[in-house]
Amino acid sequence: MQTITAEHGCPARLGASPTPAGVHFAVTSADATRIDLCLFEPGSARETARLPLPGRRGDTWFGFVPGIGVGALYGFRADGAYDPARALRFDAAKLLVDPYALALDRPFVYHPALAAPASERLDTAALVPCAVVADPPRDAGRLVPGRPGLTYELNVRGYTQRHPGVPEHLRGTLGALAEPAVLDHIAGLGVETVELMPIAAFLDERHLVRLGLTNAWGYNPICHMAPDPRLVPGGWAEVRRVTEGFHARGIRVLLDVVLNHSGESDRIGPTVSCRGLDNRAYYRHEPDGELVNVTGTGNTIALDREPGLRLAVETLRTWGECGGIDGFRYDLAPVLGRTDEGFRADAPLLRAIASDSVLATMIHVAEPWDIGLGGYQVGRFPEPFLEWGDGFRDDVRRFWRGDRGTLSGLATRLAGSPDRFDPAARQASDCVNFVCAHDGFSLLDLVSYADKHNWANGEENRDGHGDNHSWNNGVEGASEDPGIRAARARDVRALLATLFLARGTPMLVAGDEFGRTQGGNNNAYAQDNPTTWLDWSGADLDLARFTAELAALRAREPALHLDRFLVGTDLCGEPDVAWLAPDGSPMVAPEWTSRGEPWLGLRLAGGEEGRAVLAYLNAAQASVTVTPPPGRWRLLLRSDAPGETLGTAPLTLPPRAVVIFGAEA
Known part of the structure; x- marks a missing residue:
């Protein structure tokens, strides 16, 4: 018969901590009256032991089980009051997964019984994965700390599901990313950092199950520290193998983490982990017991207090120490700084990240908005955070769509968005620029669809952003017309x-x-199918080569990659930027609003490290004639016809194109 004791004392870590003699178990709950550790037979839902945790120190319940070790299967049951009006949701019939689990024996699968009220006393042991006692090494290496540079946001499953150079049994898994064909493509683009979309164990939303759909993005986690068995069947060894593969190519790896909410959803959502252990402590609640929902998912984790704060810090450290992850991108990041008074840049979790000996050396990228009051916090995150810049996305799209009055906004975004990020306190690289992200249109769809087409999501096209600043070049959707296809490729x-x-x-x-x-789907989170699986057989390799050429040009020319805002300051005896009028002279203030042509010229100083660069952006449907500023200029790139030259001054700028020159001595 299995025994449990408190004689070994309270362990330093929550979760399961194996030793040669047995395993320490610890879990936190302020309001439970009893917590049982349940042990299971491998390969079945048969419970072999139910052992009340005998020790308690503060809100931590603990016990030591001798004679078991790595690979043992376990879960918890918590008893106490069931009173949703007081945010108490205890139900001893519910098997609960350890929030600190490092591995699961199978994926989560939604079932209505997981959300049954306590009065029904439906036992869920057969429906919930077991946590697996694991002890991965915590000595994973990371690359030397630094700025992320060119970042490549990647959906793990969709990236290789149809990749011909990946063995079939690996397709759609994290391990596929370590295959030579995959690494060669990513490195060949000049990528400096890969940003993996979530790979932590997650649960499909209940409405997707009713619709016969599944979550393709993974932004619905239950166990923040356990790799999802569908995406990472090899567990921590697979995570480490992939990060080592990228590191060998000099590429950093960021992980998208979802610390703001869990897949336990709203008040009628499933009880599978934190909700059953300590609902009132883990989640934020209104005075009437209703869950605070500034995430749009039904719940919000309280990261300004224990136990949410501790869970978040341990999650980040674990991915770094066990997996070799170099940093993180934070979904709905204002939640990290939310307190009872609203968002604060000195909130407990933000302070903890900055002061932690491991986390302070890693890369941290915030998605700086959520849907709550005061949720738009672009430019307000403290060191060491970088932030997504949605202003770049919108202003660049509007300019290339041909909207009037967009020159000033475009120039501000090209300058690093100094209106959002204080040049006296921030670096230009703190602003992460993107035209497209996983959430929204793809780049090709942006120029092929004036409206979203989300019918396959089962919500009558109501979901997703409605104002995308997109255009279709004359025909909505795919087209075989050579002229339309050429126009879209040019854009x-x-x-x-x-x-x-x-x-x-x-x-x-x-x-x-x-x-x-x-x-045309701009919210493809529910499309785990060819909608989100990359079509490698139809890849436009010329476009890929052009992208690599752009990355190489940026890396080669200091005028393009200097990490400083363009604000007109002196740089080795010349202004860092000159915004150019058609005759090559600096543009004066009235021209920013009075000029109707959608084009912009700029001269960038290279400083002591490199030469000046001249660039023109012409969003007009017709050619534009301009006179370059004094000096000798050599064509470096034209986006409309890569490799082709232009005539001499005065220059005729091609329509719908970017043209870049470098200064000659």
């Missing part, structure tokens, strides 16, 4: 060139470099 290259021309950290969505499409 895609112009958008890419604008991204690489701007100060800041450029981010590209995987597949946009070779023309991925989602058929």
